[in-house]
Amino acid sequence: MSPRVVAAIARRVLTQLRRDRRTLAMLFLLPTLLITLLWWMYSNDGAVFDRVGPALLAIFPFTIMFLVTSVTTLRERSSGTLERLLAMPMGKLDFLLGYAVAFAIVAVAQSVLAVGISVGLLDLEVAGPVWLLTVVAVVDAVLGTALGLLVSAFARTEFQAVQFMPALVIPQILLCGLFVSRDALPEVLGALSDALPLSYAVDAMTHLGVATTTAEVWADLAVVGGFVLAGLALGAATLRRRTA
């Protein structure tokens, strides 16, 4: 692994994002707007907003990063720039970490904004430390990045990459405990929910909403971190210097 190459890639991805105003708006404003919408929907019943708000702070960064990363990396694969980089002194992990670092930086800004507005303006009641809420949101966004990098290997076109969203992200949203609490799910679905990374991220957020203890949050974060590492490792295995 070469820190020089990782930094070069992260910097380049951020420069590309800076140029793309619409994507920037999507990245920074969309989560906040969606949470504001939810706050408005439940303006007659603040308790519901307090219950689902933290979960959404986990779901939105994950979903958006998944989408943005899978399309960006796919573009890199199809334009020939990835092949060019792989013919240069660049490690496979350098490539993935460069992307992960760039999107983690974006995720920090995105999450600080979303959490700040939820807690500061929309009066989201959070029992645990707000900074930890932000940490969970960032790790979660990085999870979206890692899975997005991985699935880009299995899509040939941007059209196919976008289809992975309903296939891989929506089931996680349905089973993460937002609609039916995870321990009330039918046994098979409960087991499935236990195997999905987003469940742990939402657990961590929900816990922070109602409790001041943090040990459970760190345990959930460790599981999400494990999925991130596994996603990056599998993603690295899909990068091939030699192709047919």
Next chain:
Amino acid sequence: MMKSIVETRGLTVVRGHHPVLTDLDVSIGPGVTGLLGPSGCGKSTLLRSIVGVQRIEGGSVTVLAEPAGSAPLRRRVGYVTQAASVYDDLTVAENLRFFARVLGVPDIATEAARVLEAVDLGRQRDAVVGELSGGQRSRVSLAVALLGTPGLLVLDEPTVGLDPVLRRDLWALFHRLADDGTAVLVSSHVMDEAERCDRLLLMREGQILADDTPAAIKAGAGADDIETAFLMLVEGDGAVA
């Protein structure tokens, strides 16, 4: 015996159950070597094998005395694909800076200015690549390949769709690079570019029909131009060694 830069021995490549190259022995020396043949004859596959991005079925490819695609070669071989492999949403200068950082080139600003000068894109340095013409984009891609002064430059149809003035300038550049010690391997399906090469490999259906200087190939076939020589070699079915 000339010093060989690229050496393939028994190179066999299969793509989608069809053999593209079978047991191919090729030797490429310094100077500007043209790889000429019709579309689909296996030129790109051979170039990809030399760069080390092609999965090969059998045989060996040696480049600058190292196995093709091995780590030490990743700084020493420049490769330009048919598609301009650069970032459309970055400026010319940003593309060069990025690839120079990946390569670990010491003085990035000087090096970027040097390669921009070489491909005559100095005035476009702050233009976003996506807004350039097709010819300019492919020259940006070429400029990236020149970073760090590679020992071998592999170019897959770099002159397609360029205007004649630009084509002439690019060939002049290839010869300047060759004079400075970079071996240049250029593929083309346009036979009239053959005359501009120091040495030619004529290729058809995965086989090398001829490997010599343009003059020797024409003389050997008794033809006035390379296109006719190509036809005579195909129809006469006899390869000139």
